C-alpha cells in the first residue's frame with residue numbers, strides 16, 4: 414500500500430484516527446483532484462463543483478463485478494456495484510443512504526448510483542433504465558429551486574425503490590417523495606427562488622397562454 418498524506422483510499426487503515434489526520438488526508442486527496450475516499454464501508458464524496466472525467470462508460474465498466482474492492486480506487490460506481498452484487502449473491506434487499514448538507518452533492522451522487530445500477534443490468538431491461546434517469550428533470554422541475562446554498566436544491570426527500578427479478582433484471586421503480594417544501598410557492602428567502610417550474614412556464618408558454626393566465630413576468634408575482 415502507498416504511504417504519504419493523501420494516498421490512503423480507506424481512512425480506516427490510517428494508524429492515527431483523530432480528526433486532524435482525517436481532515437488532512439481528505440484535504441490532500443481533494444487537492445489532488447480525488448473526491449472519493451472510503452472510511453470502512455462508507456464512501457465520503459466531496460463536491461468538485463466541476464465536471465470530472467470519471468463517469469464515462471470506461472468507468473462504468475471498470476466498476477462492474479469488481480472482485481476485490483481495494484483493487485480499484487474509491488468511487489460511487491463501486492457502491493452501486495457492491496449493492497448489486499450483494500443483492501444477487503444473497504437475494505436480499507440492499508439500501509444505500511446518501512446524506513450530507515445542502516449542496517453536498519446528494520442528488521448528483523444518487524443519479525450516478527442509479528446510472529451504474531442501470532448499467533449493471535443493461536442487457537435485459539431495455540429502455541426502463543432510460544425512463545428512470547429521464548424522470549429526474551421532471552421531478553426537479555416541480556421539487557427543486559435555487560437556494561443560497563445550491564442553485565438546484567431538492568426541496569423534498571426522496572426514496573427510490575428499484576425492483577429486480579431473481580435474475581437481477583430491473584423490473585420497475587417506485588419513487589416516493591416526502592416533505593415537499595410547499596410553502597416555497599408563496600414565499601422564499603432573499604436570493605432564493607420559487608420551484609423551477611414557475612420560471613419554465615414563463616419561458617415555455619406561448620404569449621396568448623401567458624396572457625390568458627394573467628402571467629406577465631416572474632417578477633410581477635409574489
Ligand SMILES: Nc1ncnc2c1ncn2[C@@H]1O[C@H](COP(=O)(O)OP(=O)(O)OP(=O)(O)O)[C@@H](O)[C@H]1O
Nearest residue numbers: 462463464515516517518519520521563565566567
Ligand atoms: N460529482 C459531481 N461532479 C460534478 N459536479 C457535482 C457533483 N456533485 C455535485 N455537483 C455540483 O454541485 C451541485 C449541487 O449538488 P446536488 O444538487 O447534488 O446537492 P444536494 O446535496 O442534492 O443539495 P440539496 O440538499 O440542496 O438538494 C450540482 O448541481 C452540481 O453542479
